[in-house]
Amino acid sequence: MRKLLVTTAIGSLGLMGTAFAEDAAPTTTEVKFLIDNLWILISAALVFIMHLGFASVEAGMCQRKNTVNIMFKNVWIVCIGAVGYMLWGFNAMYPGDFGGFFAAGSPIAAGFAEGQDTVDNLTSAYADYTYWADFIFQAMFAATAATIVSGAVAERVKLGSFMIYAAVLVTFLYPVTGSWHWGGGWLAEKGFGDFAGSSLVHAFGGFAALAAVIILGPRAGKYTKSGVKPILPSNLPLANIGVFLLFLGWFGFNGGSVLSADAATVSLVFVTTAMAGFAGGIGAILMSWIVTKKPDLSMALNGMLAGLVSITAGADVIPPYLALLAGFIGGIIVVLSVGFFDKIKIDDPVGAISVHGVVGIWGTLAVGIFGGGNFGVQLIGTLSISAFAFITSFILFFIIKLIMGVRVDEQEEHEGLDVAEHGVPAYNDSAN
């Protein structure tokens, strides 16, 4: 009785077959399929919450007066990113038989309502999950690339320009390099290893960000004649929330990339992912303490993220103790890298270029060093992906600059984008 009645009522609307006859016992292959598919879906939900993580880190690390703008950008990115991926990106990234550099996209199939795809999945290429599970997991991934850029250009980018840039980046550019490896393109054929995207997602986003920041220039008043003026974060508890949610989501980002619930691999991936993240935190705490003589919370948080990026390419092939080492090195690198970019006056308010770009390269190389991958192939792969991201992002952002400008005017930047562009402050402390 109870809910079964409902199922019947809805079944009478004439839709959705299930994969199993209700009365016959399912086969073990069918039951295994259920678990694998469920894990992909749960992972998609975990990756989704990373978007809240990114928004919270960025808002917390930046100035109070630009908080609404940051969150608005992030809502836009995840919304338009998923839609663009549905209409073009997914099929451009996974074009089927493909050994090349570029494939055209197209809207995803609509035919699932008749149930055909599931049956196909059970018996053909999709051994472990449905077409829809695959799509939604990948769609949640896709938007993260643009979100990485968002952090680096924060506090001075023109909203409309960035909205167009982000939509194009996710829909048309990210799938190209994605197809090179995950879509079966030339890097896959070379035996490149990038399990969950140290290069395909993180270095891609990081170097796309670098190009945009070079065009955009630093925030007003950051680099003065008397040296670098620190711009203090507005809300570190918010940044802390963001980083821990990113860490949580990473269990789906890496864990779901196993593309099944295989007990051995998913368990190893959980261990390598978490331990690399923890070691990255320790590495950054120690390194920044040495460099700045202070226990630096921002660096500790970025160190955890760097540890996670460090293991993303090799979470399935790097043994736990080497994962610990890879993450620890990532935590050290991020401290040095953030210092380096400040020295060359590349202004990246949240450290995205370092965390995702530089450490993304490190994570990809780590597969060659610690995970049995071919170092040369790893190097070629990560440089190709990073270069493609940098160059196409540069061209795209430059064209947008020519057409409509990419930077808010001085007055707006000074006032803050929240009131200037959105007409409302993020925090209203008055009693009204």
Place this chain on the structure above:
Amino acid sequence: MRKLLVTTAIGSLGLMGTAFAEDAAPTTTEVKFLIDNLWILISAALVFIMHLGFASVEAGMCQRKNTVNIMFKNVWIVCIGAVGYMLWGFNAMYPGDFGGFFAAGSPIAAGFAEGQDTVDNLTSAYADYTYWADFIFQAMFAATAATIVSGAVAERVKLGSFMIYAAVLVTFLYPVTGSWHWGGGWLAEKGFGDFAGSSLVHAFGGFAALAAVIILGPRAGKYTKSGVKPILPSNLPLANIGVFLLFLGWFGFNGGSVLSADAATVSLVFVTTAMAGFAGGIGAILMSWIVTKKPDLSMALNGMLAGLVSITAGADVIPPYLALLAGFIGGIIVVLSVGFFDKIKIDDPVGAISVHGVVGIWGTLAVGIFGGGNFGVQLIGTLSISAFAFITSFILFFIIKLIMGVRVDEQEEHEGLDVAEHGVPAYNDSAN
């Protein structure tokens, strides 16, 4: 060794049989049962976190001076709601064979400790989950209806009065309309389709809220002779956290409503749910930009929620591209609806009546338009549920008003409820 010892130790306390003999290989039906049941439980946890989402949206959208009051109400609602549902609501909502309008409730069975229910579940009505999994999933749902009201009456409702109102609403009123459809009542017999509750949860909450707001009246100073005075949100990052947590929870709200881990249906539900939510965000961004000439973060956030409400009734039967369209329309509706209610001086601080009430009706009708449902039945169903919610909420709130009043006095409203009722501010910025 290890943990198995513990299991033995606890086993020796003489409780909890497991469904499977430890030495015999389980059947595939038994293993499938494990997955289905686990998914319901994980979904219950996801729906639980929606309560944090609601509290955070409401606190973020309202004024700083009423933040403690808002969070206190939300803690109360989820606590008393679940207990009331345990003692009355669950059995009133799922009375067993039932084609009617009303069934009496009673405390849930206590006999599970002997394991009997599980065995029953494996072989009888419960094909896919245990009695306890069913209960806890539904209990997490139940309290959301009262939470929706909480947002609409915020900043001027009397705490004690609202606490009584919410307890009665969840325990005695929500299960009545619930029984009409999910409990096998008259709407189920008519073939009404409301998969996860666009009407049964959201429109119910939204129209219960409308009744309460009409009795309560607007916040002081909101509607003045010179027009509507905007009352600014106190903490938009908090509201942003809330909306993304609600979105996350919706994967359990809709995904768990499949009531099994069926790969085809749960995958489709994830896609339709997420894409409708994203499209709702885009719809509201565009519509509000046209109307207010500003990129409006609050509307973008409410648009995502509206997209999710739009697909809640038909997440299992509306194909992905139509889900996109349903959500997009929902995002447009919410902008217009919020403007409309402000025009007729219905003061709803968080837009709950629009997001859940108006869009809840839209989502239910969408099953008739996009999902193969009978439009007439959908219309009758959603209007019946909304009318029942409105009328009974009106009567209940009116009686409470007569007996003990429902509104704080002017002085308290001006000062803020936090210090006046709770004796403590939500934020303390001083150095102490």
Place this chain on the structure above:
Amino acid sequence: MRKLLVTTAIGSLGLMGTAFAEDAAPTTTEVKFLIDNLWILISAALVFIMHLGFASVEAGMCQRKNTVNIMFKNVWIVCIGAVGYMLWGFNAMYPGDFGGFFAAGSPIAAGFAEGQDTVDNLTSAYADYTYWADFIFQAMFAATAATIVSGAVAERVKLGSFMIYAAVLVTFLYPVTGSWHWGGGWLAEKGFGDFAGSSLVHAFGGFAALAAVIILGPRAGKYTKSGVKPILPSNLPLANIGVFLLFLGWFGFNGGSVLSADAATVSLVFVTTAMAGFAGGIGAILMSWIVTKKPDLSMALNGMLAGLVSITAGADVIPPYLALLAGFIGGIIVVLSVGFFDKIKIDDPVGAISVHGVVGIWGTLAVGIFGGGNFGVQLIGTLSISAFAFITSFILFFIIKLIMGVRVDEQEEHEGLDVAEHGVPAYNDSAN
């Protein structure tokens, strides 16, 4: 095609066998293993997010000026705790055949990369999950003990001293009592029941905290001649986020402690856990309203946590209505206990000693009263664990005090640790 190519590419790196041959149908035992293992891993992720919960509660409940310090401590604890547990604690806590009081630890095995452990797990002691899943779940648990202490010593503890203390506590002390029960030691042999750690985790942390607080002394200005001076929480929405995330994580903390996805037991555990948490909230709301004449949000939140601690020892053996009662009593106890400690001038900014220590004892005894356990054994067990935690923590913290001091100087405490130790405030409200 698609992702399968990737799997092959990575497979060619020569690592990671899977448990199943890809072409042969798996056995039902193998498939059940997948589910059980996946649930342990998801639970590990849920327990991970509790660390964000703890940090947020503590930061929200304390003063604004110490927020960075609190979050820094929490990042350190989870990072170093997991690493210490990997290198020593796990093997000290689960030493294999063991009926004693103490076992030496050692680094966890590294051999999983060859796949051997998985095979062993399928056929030997590990019926339900892999070695890595076991480790990561337990590692996430381990760090919580030190986090509990963190809350009690907040706002005046010296950072470096606490960092050493926490590392030693998690790595060397927590596993000792852990081994007594979960590791098969003397308490396991006596038939002690502590399902998920009311004593082994919570009372351990709470009484370790009590010892540290006695040595450390109260915050300056808290206990004056004219009575107790309330120190207001700086950010209650942050505390609210923290408590709800802890509640969410508890579904993994208790639910994962079933150590399989057994439908009957996990379902019961979800119900008892959630209902005890809700009842704890109600109990604390009522009790504090009686005592203080105010609806007290902090107490409501601590009441939910107390309810959860109350059921943690007996979540698998206490029937739902008695779980409700156990949690309700826990909610009452916490209000009385917080008042008591303030009376005897034990200054615990977040109530950790009451919530985790006192209620941890209550939860353990509740197994004897409501769950069929032997009351005498429960009493001996919880007192032994609490005494061990108190005494060893006292000695450790005292030694650290002698060597390097444990308390910041008066000036630093007055200024706040954020600027004094970390050089940056948590919130920066200025426009920069």
